[in-house]
Amino acid sequence: MRVLVIEDDMMLGGALVQALDDAGMSADWVRDGHLGEEAASVGGHALVLLDIGLPGRSGLEILRSLRAAGDRRPILLITARDELDDRVAGLDLGADDYLVKPFEVKELLARMRAVLRRHGGQAVSTLNTSEVELDLSSHEVKYRGKGEVLPAREFALIQALLERPGGILSRAQLEERLYGWGEEVESNAVDVLIHYVRRKFDKDIIRNVRGAGWMIPK
Template sequence: MRVLIVEDEPTLSRQLRTTLEGAGYAVDLATDGEDGHFLGSSENYDAVVLDLGLPEVDGLTVLDRWRKEGREMPVLVLTARDSWSDKVAGLDAGADDYLTKPFQTEELIARLRALIRRASGNASSELTAGDVRLDTRSGKVTLAGEPVKLTAQEYKLLSYLMHHKGKVVSRTEMIEHIYDQDFDRDSNTIEVFVTRIRKKLGQDVITTIRGLGYALNDPEDRNNG
């Protein structure tokens, strides 16, 4: 999952980036509203953490522009302001949730997880496909109840597919959502990670749809069909 942080306070922005990367997210960072608006308009993110008090262009304006442009990614607003009018203004501009500074990073991550789950139609923090289970809270993956160790990139790829179960995901979409902006985006590495995941979780867990991309294979979906 790929997240954009738009925050001008250097210490907080670095802390958020480190924390989110440690939680398995690909993270891009913008330090003013102008750059934040550009990234949010030109790149594909699963969620955005947006400070309201930004230089160049304020956060409410950035958010309003995104929504008018048709950008639908979930946005979690950060604000040092504690008045209800600011919170209401943020929600009215298109925010999906908000946190008032100071806050605990654990709460921010929990709120992000919830926003991303809801955006992909998942109510539970535990995602399943047959015998495969992925706990978004702990980052643990199990196969028939037994823990399976994945690398960071393998986890990101599996997590994206499990959040979008039932959908064919193209290589381009996968690359856009599991790598940050500065990563060397080689599409061939996607096939390498898919092969590794299949070795660990079973050859049938991910189906290759030739010319289109990949889909998570869930036996329960076939049975229900």
């Protein structure tokens, strides 16, 4: 899953990118309000972490603009303790939730999972098909009675496919979901990840659709 981080604080932004990477996500980070709005408008990110106090253009202005344009992606605001009025305004403008600095990585990831569940109409933190179950909090995959906790990139691959069970994702679509801007991607990177997952379970866990891409059956 790709996440857009719009945060001007170098220490916090770097920590967020590392935490998301450790959790199997791909993070793109911009540090300015104008660049943040431009990056958000391009799309391709499943969720946006948006600081309110940004140079150039505030987080609330970016939020207002995105919602006015019909963008319904989950947006979590990052705020300071003394920004109560801004938090209220952000929620009224359409933010899905907020985090008050400083916050723990565990809370950030839990809130992200919660808003993604709400957007997906899910009640629990799992993705399922008839044979595959993915626990989004523990990164454990269960397939035909066997369970494995997956490394970050393999987890991200399974998550991308399980978000559209029965749907085919091409190599380009998977690369977009798994890797961030400027990240060097080997031509066979997706094939290698699929090989690792199949080796842990069975070749049928991920089906190849010749000339189109890969899928996990419903």
